[in-house]
Amino acid sequence: MKLLFERSVPGRRSTLLPPCSTPDAPLPEDALRKSPAPLPQLAEIDVERHYTELAKQTYGVNDGFYPLGSCTMKYNPSINEELAALPGFTGIHPLQPEDTVQGSLEVIYETTNLLEKITGMDAMTLQPAAGAHGEYTGLLLIRAYHRHRGDTTRSKIIVPDSAHGTNPASAVMAGFTVVNIPSDDKGCVDLEGLRAAVGPDTAGLMLTNPNTVGIFDPNILEITRIVHEAGGLCYYDGANLNAVMGMARPGDMGFDCIHLNLHKTFSTPHGGGGPGSGPVGCKDFLAQFLPTPVVVKNEKGYAFEAPANTVGKVRSFYGNFLVVVRALAYILSLGKEGIPAAAQGAVLNANYLMKRLADLGYDMAFPGSCMHEFVMDLSNLKKETSASAMEIAKRLLDYGIHPPTMYFPLIVHEALMVEPTETESKETLDEVAEIFGKVLEEAKADGARLHGAPFCTPIGRPDEVNAARKPVLRWQP
Numbered sequence: 409m410k411l412l413f414e415r416s417v418p419g420r421r422s423t424l425l426p427p428c429s430t431p432d433a434p435l436p437e438d439a440l441r442k443s444p445a446p447l448p449q450l451a452e453i454d455v456e457r458h459y460t461e462l463a464k465q466t467y468g469v470n471d472g473f474y475p476l477g478s479c480t481m482k483y484n485p486s487i488n489e490e491l492a493a494l495p496g497f498t499g500i501h502p503l504q505p506e507d508t509v510q511g512s513l514e515v516i517y518e519t520t521n522l523l524e525k526i527t528g529m530d531a532m533t534l535q536p537a538a539g540a541h542g543e544y545t546g547l548l549l550i551r552a553y554h555r556h557r558g559d560t561t562r563s564k565i566i567v568p569d570s571a572h573g574t575n576p577a578s579a580v581m582a583g584f585t586v587v588n589i590p591s592d593d594k595g596c597v598d599l600e601g602l603r604a605a606v607g608p609d610t611a612g613l614m615l616t617n618p619n620t621v622g623i624f625d626p627n628i629l630e631i632t633r634i635v636h637e638a639g640g641l642c643y644y645d646g647a648n649l650n651a652v653m654g655m656a657r658p659g660d661m662g663f664d665c666i667h668l669n670l671h672k673t674f675s676t677p678h679g680g681g682g683p684g685s686g687p688v689g690c691k692d693f694l695a696q697f698l699p700t701p702v703v704v705k706n707e708k709g710y711a712f713e714a715p716a717n718t719v720g721k722v723r724s725f726y727g728n729f730l731v732v733v734r735a736l737a738y739i740l741s742l743g744k745e746g747i748p749a750a751a752q753g754a755v756l757n758a759n760y761l762m763k764r765l766a767d768l769g770y771d772m773a774f775p776g777s778c779m780h781e782f783v784m785d786l787s788n789l790k791k792e793t794s795a796s797a798m799e800i801a802k803r804l805l806d807y808g809i810h811p812p813t814m815y816f817p818l819i820v821h822e823a824l825m826v827e828p829t830e831t832e833s834k835e836t837l838d839e840v841a842e843i844f845g846k847v848l849e850e851a852k853a854d855g856a857r858l859h860g861a862p863f864c865t866p867i868g869r870p871d872e873v874n875a876a877r878k879p880v881l882r883w884q885p
């Protein structure tokens with residue numbers, strides 16, 4: 409596809425504005441360009457066609473099935489977009505006096521309240537702009553708590569190897585040392601490993617639950633008990649709350665602190681880097697450390713307030729506010745019945761698809777039922793046919809569906825991680841199962857052929873390492 413610069417024709421123009429009647433205000437000489445900027449010269453139709461072509465080459469939830477495991481790529485109801493676009497929300501300034509933005513403060517206050525109820529927490533901040541940012545914020549609370557008690561020996565955060573990769577990274581960024589503990593053969597926390605890891609230097613544990621292999625840890629109460637008995641705090645990575653919301657509350661499982669991903673579970677479109685929102689909830693005893701400000705309600709209405717021993721700010725102003733508006737719209741439109749029904753649908757859909765793919769001959773990494781996602785282990789397929797998880801994923805593109813997450817989690821070899829979400833119908837899941845079946849047959853018939861897949865997409869196999877490490881983001885004449 410040609411770039412705008414390559415379509416440029418000298419002298420071609422789109423604007424039809426009349427000559428300006430205002431006299432030019434001359435800029436100082438040293439602020440002037442020495443030569444005109446090398447901008448592409450195009451007619452409006454060239455620009456329209458360029459962006460339309462680009463739009464057709466992208467793929468989103470509104471195009472089709474998007475089972476990117478760990479990302480919860482569910483459909484986002486358009487009513488949320490309409491509400492987030494209301495001028496009363498988009499036209500305000502973050503430095504406006506509180507009494508002129510009471511409605512928006514109410515949105516923050518109400519969303520906070522509802523999310524506290526859903527998670528079983530007592531207080532919350534909506535400031536973090538992403539899940540990993542929430543982890544970092546939660547860990548700052550844990551650090552502040554230990555310091556506040558004068559305990560400076562607790563420098564270690566325990567992270568099971570089935571955690572999301574952001575967990576150890578956030579712990580290091582917050583100044584902790586990471587202690588990795590292994591999973592057992594069912595993909596859950598190894599209790600003996602945990603008992604051996606805790607001690608007087610334990611600041612806390614970070615647990616992704618359901619974990620990255622889609623399993624709800626059956627020993628969760630024992631896990632939080634072991635950590636608490638050692639004097640540590642328990643952090644719940646709630647990015648996967650889609651599996652449990654309205655059904656079970658991390659606060660009731662013994663967790664002191666949690667983050668959510670509004671841009672996964674609470675229906676904000678995501679991908680491509682934002683905007684997102686990673687609220688952090690905590691129990692009462694940690695509320696004094698929350699980032700400032702939080703919104704409180706008093707006799708005059710809503711107001712900002714700084715928590716007593718706040719860790720400060722983790723982001724400018726109040727976070728990505730319009731993502732919060734979408735979340736509130738989503739929670740209120742689903743209601744008390746709809747929230748657990750969505751979680752049940754997510755788990756049902758994942759189990760249905762897992763069973764269908766297992767019946768077709770795909771190997772599952774862990775036996776038994778799953779929560780909202782499941783992981784396949786294609787090591788045997790690769791051995792027998794030379795077609796790896798990569799080949800299966802690439803070939804799926806030719807059939808018009810987005811591939812699952814590949815080669816994650818790291819504890820499974822040749823992993824494909826599938827998260828269908830609750831917004832897919834049985835008909836779609838059946839069609840998808842058929843496509844997976846076809847691709848498996850193709851792999852078995854001629855595995856080598858699939859090394860060339862995809863055959864029908866605009867780009868086949870980009871050099872992924874170079875694309876990530878040395879991206880070419882600038883056009884050079």
Ligand SMILES: *Cc1c(COP(=O)(O)O)cnc(C)c1O
Nearest residue numbers: 478538539540572574616645647
């Ligand atoms: C997505 C995810 C994160 C990170 O969220 P970001 O918004 O991408 O920073 C953390 N933990 C889990 C389990 C996740 O699935």
